[in-house]
Amino acid sequence: MSSVETDPGFTLRQYAICLSGVVGREGLRFLHQRERFVSALVRPLVWLFIFAAGFRQVLGVSIIPPYETYVLYEVYITPGLMAMIQLFNGMQSSLSMVYDREMGNMRSLLVSPFPRWFLLGSKLFAGVAVSILQVYAYLAIAFFWEIEPPTRWGYLTVLPALALSGLMLGALGMLLSSAIRQLENFAGVMNFVIFPMFFASSALYPLWKVKESSPWLYYFCEANPFTHAVELIRFAFHQQVAVESLAAVAAYTTVFLVGAIIAYDPARGMLTRKGG
């Protein structure tokens, strides 16, 4: 045998090219699926205009941090709806990963010579970027209903919180996508993941209210990663840092991310069991 050609590996610039290619494709796909964008916007707006309007009389919210006065119920649920956009987006991108895998597109991503963690990370990053765009579109509409942060800086300070919570929910979606065999099974995941996460959180009502009715449910809500995403966003929107939630979101993100990378790792992964 002749000597084997040595491999130069990739430069940083090439990593950047790969990342922008993946993000660009996700962006183009998003532009082509206008109904996805519209439904991503309509969903929280329905909650805001119908649910919140109806429930503001029933669910009085007392003064709790970060709010310094009584706030309208619409204002209270806005961070929850921002996180909801990201939750749906995370699940949507995991759905598209299952779809891609069934259709073969996932394989053309995974056969790229870049390290697999980088490819999955790029895909995740692309999904988070799209979700942040959706959140700002929602905030732009909410602005006209006088739902806004105390100062304009809130729009900026919420950005890192959105990036982190988007990353956490995207990583969770990616982890789930590795475990789902077929598209048909996805509806079950929606029921067992999205609804419990959303309703058993501080998105719609403060947790002290939950504690009054059921301490067990309260503990469940406290452990729910979505609760911490909501609180992180709520405080950041008011230019404050929810330290406990920040730590929780960072920890959950790490766990989900490592789980997803292991699941997609050729040697240890779940894909092995799926046959060929």
Place this chain on the structure above:
Amino acid sequence: MTSALAVSHLSHSYGPRKALDDVSFTVAPGSFTVLLGLNGAGKSTLFSLVTRLYAACEGRIDIFGHDVMREPGAALRRLGVVFQSRTLDLELSLMQNLSYHAALHGIGPLEARRLGKQALERAGLEDRSGEKARALSGGQMRRLEIVRALMHGPKLLLLDEPTVGLDIKARADLLALVRRLVREEGLGVLWTTHLIDEIEAEDHVVILHQGKALADDTAAAIIAAQGAADIGAAFGAVTGGAP
């Protein structure tokens, strides 16, 4: 000379079911190798292992001397793949599909455009660069997938049952395109199929049956060894009467 692809003592199981059992063969650079087997013979498993979708239970796969598991980056950048299922983004234009592939190999936008144009010319689709992939026929999509797989300049091309679902003319065109690439550009090709009429006498043929490699030689030599009239009969004889 280093083999384009070297598969050695490869075994793989899904739980108790053994999909591949001690399979070894090589693909020489500039050769057209056919992996012939019925559905369920283990072709797709082999394909998934070579493309590193998951790891083999036992054995080793080298692409131009680079172990797929130990040096995946070096191995995969020398490999072009056409999967059995369509992997084009139907909503994106032909050029956008090609640029995406180039980015996944670290090729910048300017170079990607140049290579993309070249690829479209090769596939005879140069005037349709801006059209959505959805507008292509089955045969055109396959041709685009082949030239796309070659954009980053690999010297080994894997095709998993690429002619499935194509009409006779599209099949013939596709075979002609790939055989020309082997002849003119010295590409090593592994072509998996269950269709014996795609095989020519001088092709290197590996017969895979129930996870085992039962024959590994030129088609002519396999036919002669079995005393058969053609490769179809030889395949039947080797696999013990399978059609």
